[in-house]
Amino acid sequence: MIINKSINAFKEAKEVIPGGVDSPVRAFNSVGGVPRFIARGDGAYIEDIDGNRYVDFIQSWGPLIFGQNDKEIKQDVIKSIDNGLSFGAPTESETLLAKEILKHYRYIDKIRFVSSGTEAVMSAIRLARGYKNRDDIVKFIGCYHGHSDSLLVEAGSGAATFATPSSPGVPADLTKHTLLARYNDIKSVEECFKQSNNIAAVIIEPIAGNMGFIPADKEFLQNLRKICDKYDALLIFDEVMSGFRACSDGAFAIYDVKPDIVTLGKVIGGGMPVGAFGANKDIMSKLSPDGPIYQAGTLSGNPVAMAAGLASIRRVNQDLIKSLHVKALKLTQGIKKMADKHGVDISVNTIGSMFGFFFYKNEVKNFDDALKSDSDMFAKFHAGMLEEGYYFACSQFETGFISTAVTDDIIDNTIKAVDKVFGHISGK
Numbered sequence: 206m207i208i209n210k211s212i213n214a215f216k217e218a219k220e221v222i223p224g225g226v227d228s229p230v231r232a233f234n235s236v237g238g239v240p241r242f243i244a245r246g247d248g249a250y251i252e253d254i255d256g257n258r259y260v261d262f263i264q265s266w267g268p269l270i271f272g273q274n275d276k277e278i279k280q281d282v283i284k285s286i287d288n289g290l291s292f293g294a295p296t297e298s299e300t301l302l303a304k305e306i307l308k309h310y311r312y313i314d315k316i317r318f319v320s321s322g323t324e325a326v327m328s329a330i331r332l333a334r335g336y337k338n339r340d341d342i343v344k345f346i347g348c349y350h351g352h353s354d355s356l357l358v359e360a361g362s363g364a365a366t367f368a369t370p371s372s373p374g375v376p377a378d379l380t381k382h383t384l385l386a387r388y389n390d391i392k393s394v395e396e397c398f399k400q401s402n403n404i405a406a407v408i409i410e411p412i413a414g415n416m417g418f419i420p421a422d423k424e425f426l427q428n429l430r431k432i433c434d435k436y437d438a439l440l441i442f443d444e445v446m447s448g449f450r451a452c453s454d455g456a457f458a459i460y461d462v463k464p465d466i467v468t469l470g471k472v473i474g475g476g477m478p479v480g481a482f483g484a485n486k487d488i489m490s491k492l493s494p495d496g497p498i499y500q501a502g503t504l505s506g507n508p509v510a511m512a513a514g515l516a517s518i519r520r521v522n523q524d525l526i527k528s529l530h531v532k533a534l535k536l537t538q539g540i541k542k543m544a545d546k547h548g549v550d551i552s553v554n555t556i557g558s559m560f561g562f563f564f565y566k567n568e569v570k571n572f573d574d575a576l577k578s579d580s581d582m583f584a585k586f587h588a589g590m591l592e593e594g595y596y597f598a599c600s601q602f603e604t605g606f607i608s609t610a611v612t613d614d615i616i617d618n619t620i621k622a623v624d625k626v627f628g629h630i631s632g633k
């Protein structure tokens with residue numbers, strides 16, 4: 206595969222942009238090799254600037270559930286652009302998208318739009334703290350909630366559950382208000398509530414997609430709800446990735462657990478920058494201008510972005526998710542079969558249109574388990590599949606996605622390529 210233009214473009218980008226990328230995972234650091242610079246996308250495929258085509262299992266990290274360059278989204282975006290790009294004043298498109306989302310998330314009454322998942326979560330945390338008038342929050346090790354200060358944390362040394370900053374530039378004075386618990390481990394949550402009586406909220410990815418793909422256990426989430434009630438803390442579901450991906454009606458429909466606040470992003474923007482957070486009337490009434498908790502955005506609810514989101518969300522329903530799930534199952538079962546054939550340890554998982562795999566022999570339940578998986582094997586798998594024309598997430602700790610453009614033939618061919626790549630790398 207010739208990638209000279211990407212090699213040059215990467216070199217040039219690195220001179221003016223740190224690492225040559227605007228979001229670190231794109232740099233391929235964890236798998237090695239040169240990131241492909243993309244020229245265009247169409248349906249199930251993306252094409253790099255050297256003209257190589259790849260089946261796209263990332264879909265811009267989730268948003269493109271209808272594949273690349275979807276006709277309906279494109280049409281509606283162009284129609285919206287005809288009227289102007291931005292007004293900084295309310296438009297009807299915001300109400301339309303809000304209603305469309307609330308049809309699915311029936312347990313919340315109101316939502317507010319922002320321009321990214323990071324912003325949605327950051328605002329949800331402020332809302333929870335302001336509503337409860339408490340400063341501490343609980344987060345789970347391995348869950349990612351965007352790059353805002355209180356959430357960019359890792360476990361401190363020793364057994365302490367209070368977090369320390371995971372990046373320079375984040376004040377420890379801030380992260381001391383974040384307590385860390387273990388995913389799928391309810392005892393570790395109880396520990397947090399014993400350490401602090403100032404907890405405003407617990408935030409979780411109910412279907413985690415940022416430490417690899419790890420869904421929560423049902424009993425665990427139900428107990429999490431009970432603990433939050435017992436200590437009068439809010440429960441926040443971060444469904445920025447899993448929303449309209451795992452299930453059309455959110456994690457609630459899978460787990461029968463209602464969060465107090467939900468955050469969304471990715472699919473609700475249809476490929477444009479959109480995030481949102483929502484809750485019941487009482488909680489949302491505390492938000493400015495109705496209430497005292499401040500939150501704002503120059504381009505929030507941008508009409509072009511709303512048009513893209515609406516063209517996407519109005520077509521997502523449970524039948525659609527089910528049809529994508531059949532394909533996701535076929536793919537992961539095929540990968541598992543080929544791994545077994547070549548003696549490669551693998552654990553696979555899928556919910557709705559999301560899928561993941563770890564090069565590890567046992568089921569993966571939390572971040573500690575995820576870290577035990579064979580990342581060298583993943584890097585070789587990733588490079589091999591890329592060479593064959595299949596674009597998987599460039600890190601073991603990410604999730605794969607199926608779009609409506611992915612056909613059964615494409616999946617059959619993907620599994621054949623997996624067979625070939627495992628044949629090369631398994632060393633058996």
Ligand SMILES: *Cc1c(COP(=O)(O)O)cnc(C)c1O
Pocket residue numbers: 320321322323324326349350351352410414415443444445446447470471480
């Ligand atoms: C992607 C993601 C975010 C951050 O969203 P951005 O749009 O990248 O800021 C937050 N939470 C979860 C669960 C995500 O997957």
